[in-house]
Amino acid sequence: MNFLKRAWLSLTAKKGRSVLLILVTSAIMLFVLAGMLIHSAADTATTNAKKSVGATLTLSANRETAFKKMKKSSSSKPKLTTTPIKLSDAKKIASLKNVASYNVTATTSVNAKSFDAISTSTGSAGPGGQSSSSGDIAVTGVTNTSQVSSFEDETNKITKGRGLTSADKNTNNTVIESELAKQDNISVGDTIKVKSTSGSKTYSLKVVGIYKTSSSSTIQQGPGATDPANTIYTSYTFANTVKGSKYANTADSVTFNVSAPSKVSSVKKAGNQVINNSKYTLATNDSSYQTVKSAMNNVKSFADKIVWLVAIAGTIILALIVILMIRERRHEIGVLLSLGESRWKIIGQFFAEMVIVLIVAIGIAGIGGKSVGDRLGDQLVSQQSASSAATISAPGDKSVQMSGKPGGPSGSGSAVQGGGGPSSAGTSGASSQQTDLNVNVSVLNMVELGGFGLAIMFLSTMIASGGILRLQPKKVLID
Amino acid sequence: MLKTKDLSYWYDQKKNSLFENVNLEFEAGQSYAIVGQSGSGKTTFLSLIAGLDKPKAGSIELDGKDINKIGLTNYRKKDVSIVFQSYNLFTYMSPLNNLLTAMSVTESRHAGDKEYAQQMLAKLGLTDSQMKTNVQQLSGGQQQRVAIARTMVCDANLVVADEPTGNLDEDNTTEVIDLFQQIAHEQGKCVIIVTHESAVAQACDNAYRLEKHEFSAV
Incomplete structure (x- = not known):
């Protein structure tokens, strides 16, 4: 034993x-x-x-430089002025090796004309249909809704019709939120009208899709657009049209999808060499990481x-x-x-x-x-x-x-x-x-x-x- | 077989020796009794020849070899079996497992032979059920028989016992003495028993008395 x-x-x-x-x-x-x-x-x-x-890069205006300029300004009411991104500059980065695709984003706000915006009790939006100087509808102009992070992470989901694609460039097609559609009895194929916040220019938009959002975010573009249901997606060209002619072929930001997370650093380095760094910032959005x-x-x-x-x-x-x-x-x-x-x-x-x-x-x-x-x-x-x-x-x-x-x-x-x-x-x-x-x-x-x-x-x-x-x-x- | 040469032992000072220059010889096939008064040093003597302690002076030789050279652990494993007054069995084991463990540890030629162990236990009067029950459920006499059986299944030719009948009644004492005699005479082993009981001493083939630091034949 x-x-x-x-x-x-x-x-x-x-x-x-x-x-x-x-x-x-x-x-x-x-x-x-x-x-x-x-x-x-x-x-x-x-x-x-x-x-x-880690697999995306965002090109946006260099706010730091803009702040410095504002501080140096001798004006009694200094104004923060950022430079819109020229699409020609964005395309330089898009042509770099390992950049798979890019999504242009331009945002603005409008007032609802042929329908009522969703009004919330906590929000500061006025009653639907009433004009507001800041706009009660947030317009997010994009190249492709499927590449927008809120659609990628399924915070927003297309429930009827379709999302926007690059084919919708230069069109007045739009995707609206389901609550807004329900309230105003809007269906895919309908046309809605919005008007600019400055002046009385009216735009007709064709609803090609309806999305449902699970976002509870109340911080939207402008005080009049506090409810997430008041966000409509359009092509970036339409958003630029609303903003004015000087915004043609510009964007607020451009997101580049890199083929592999490991290539992000090299693309960022190469990208910084082809852009004007005093005007633009190319950043990996890794703050959450x-x-x-x-x-x-x-x-x-x-x-x-x-x-x-x-x-x-x-x-x-x-x-x-x-x-x-x-x-x-x-x-x-x-x-x-x-x-x-x-x-x-x-x-x-x-x-x-x-x-x-x-x-x-x-x-x-x-x-x-x-x-x-x-x-x-x-x-x-x-x-x-x-x-x-x-x-x-x-x-x-x-x-x-x-x-x-x-x-x-x-x-x-x-x-x-x-x-x-x-x-x-x-x-x-x-x-x-x-x-x-x-x-x-x-x-x-x-x-x-x-x-x-x-x-x-x-x-x-x-x-x-x-x-x-x-x-x-x-x-x-x-x- | 076993020889002590000028064997001496003391605890603190040499002048207080328990015994000095002891020269004794023990032969195979014989039984020996070591008698003496309590505290005379007879158990200490036994612990020396059992390889549980080292002498302060002199040596112990087994078949002409100093047991220190054999190595005390090796000596205990191969050459000597010890029976204690308090049996010293593995209390969480059955008699059978006690024997199998001893056979395995001492690397007996019968190691692992369950039948042989059972035969030995049966020879010593244990029933089949007693062999498989926990040793603590056996009487003192039965436990001592298991301890003796343990020495029988090991290959050691020297068996030393320290007051093996100290906890036993008269009938069991007689049986145990008979068993030791069998071990000496039938198995041809050398049996050395330390005892204070004259009946045990008388039953052995030879007897030595330890008195006033000296051994003398009785």
């Missing part, structure tokens, strides 16, 4: 002690696993956030602390238990020594017992680890959300919100939800980033946990084994 069989016999004969050991070890392993899972989920969330926000990264780093750091604290405390606790166990089993050790058993084999027997306990404990931790990891992860993310929401505000007034997903495991495959890419060039005003830790137990996690557990068991057995190495059988068995 070798020492492994003795270990098994000892464990099965002393069931109470074995159950106690399994419970203590399971608790330790459970927290170590939870920490490891949170760490790995935070890593995945960061990677996914990078993937989701940076926020996620920072928050996830905090979560990872906390998870690491959990792992190490539990591991150290676990080693100490288990070492104490093994020391007590060895003291209780001095007699047995003495008999083994009197039979000529080597001290290392006796230590091996104790280690084997702990490994058997560990295997059961890892099984238990594997079952409960996801649940504990989910709860702990949600708690950590919620705390991060609270602090992020209070302190983080991304450039361009895009506040970045993070929210945990309380109430247990996430069923979603994606760790990061929501749009992270450049928004529709400021038209939505606020973007929302929902970060959710997707805690899942993988084989690799279990292997890592096994390694960690073995190290803890080895250390605790070694710490406790000093007594065995010093034990004199004569003292135990005869004295």
Whole structure:
């Protein structure tokens, strides 16, 4: 009967002690696993956030230069004047290698004429149909609605008709929100009329699609267009027409889709060389990624602390238990020594017992680890959300919100939800980033946990084994 | 077989030696009793010849080899079997597993032979169910028989026993003495028993008394 069989016999004969050991070890392993899972989920969330926000570049006016000019101005009423982006400049970037496509965005506002705008009780919009100097309808002129982030992340969904494409350039086709359509009984194929906020020029628009928005954002273009349902999408050429002739072939911003996230930096570098940097800014819109990264780093750091604290405390606790166990089993050790058993084999027997306990404990931790990891992860993310929401505000007034997903495991495959890419060039005003830790137990996690557990068991057995190495059988068995 | 050469032992100072320059010889196939008063040092002597402690001076030779050179762990494993007053069995095991463990640890030629272990236990009067029950459920006499059976299944030619009948009644004492005699005479082993009981000493083939730091034949 070798020492492994003795270990098994000892464990099965002393069931109470074995159950106690399994419970203590399971608790330790459970927290170590939870920490490891949170760490790995935070890593995945960061990677996914990078993937989701990292493949686009946005060309916009250089507001910093405009601010400087405004400050230097000798005028009594200095005005911030930004340069609209010339499409010819945008096309230079579009022609660069690895730029897959681009989307031009031009925004303006108009007043509803043949219909009523949605009025909200909290909004400052006047009654529908009444002219407002700031406009009650926000016009977002784009090349392609499918490339607008709010459509990409499915905040907006086409429910009837179709979205706008590059074929709608130079047309008065429009896509309107379903609530607006419902209120004014507008269907696809109908024509609506809007008028400019300055002057009395009227434009007829043909409704080619209806979209439904789940956005609750109230920050729209101009104080008169506070309800998201009052946003209509048109071709950018129409928006430029409303804005005036000097805006022909310009854009407020242009979003470039890069073929791969890894190519973004090189495209940005090349793009900066072909544009006038005093007029334009070419930026990766990674503020939300940076926020996620920072928050996830905090979560990872906390998870690491959990792992190490539990591991150290676990080693100490288990070492104490093994020391007590060895003291209780001095007699047995003495008999083994009197039979000529080597001290290392006796230590091996104790280690084997702990490994058997560990295997059961890892099984238990594997079952409960996801649940504990989910709860702990949600708690950590919620705390991060609270602090992020209070302190983080991304450039361009895009506040970045993070929210945990309380109430247990996430069923979603994606760790990061929501749009992270450049928004529709400021038209939505606020973007929302929902970060959710997707805690899942993988084989690799279990292997890592096994390694960690073995190290803890080895250390605790070694710490406790000093007594065995010093034990004199004569003292135990005869004295 | 076993020889002590100028064997001496003391705890703190040499002048307080338990015994000095002891020269004794023990032969295979014979039983020996070491008698003496409590505190005379007879158990210490036994712990030296059992390889549980080292002498302060002198040496112990087994078939002409110093046991220190053999290595005390190796000596205990291969050459000597010990029977204790308090049995010293593995309390979480059955008698059968106690024997199998001893056979495995000492690398007995019968290691792993369950039938052989069962035969030995049966020879010593244990029933099949007793062989498989926990040793703590057996009486003192039965536990001591298991301890003796443990020495019988190991290959060691030297059996040392420390007050093996100390916890037993008269009937069990007689049975245990008979078993030791069998081990010496039938298995040809050398049996050395430390005892304070004259009946045990009288039953052995040879007896030494440890008195006033010296051994003398009885």
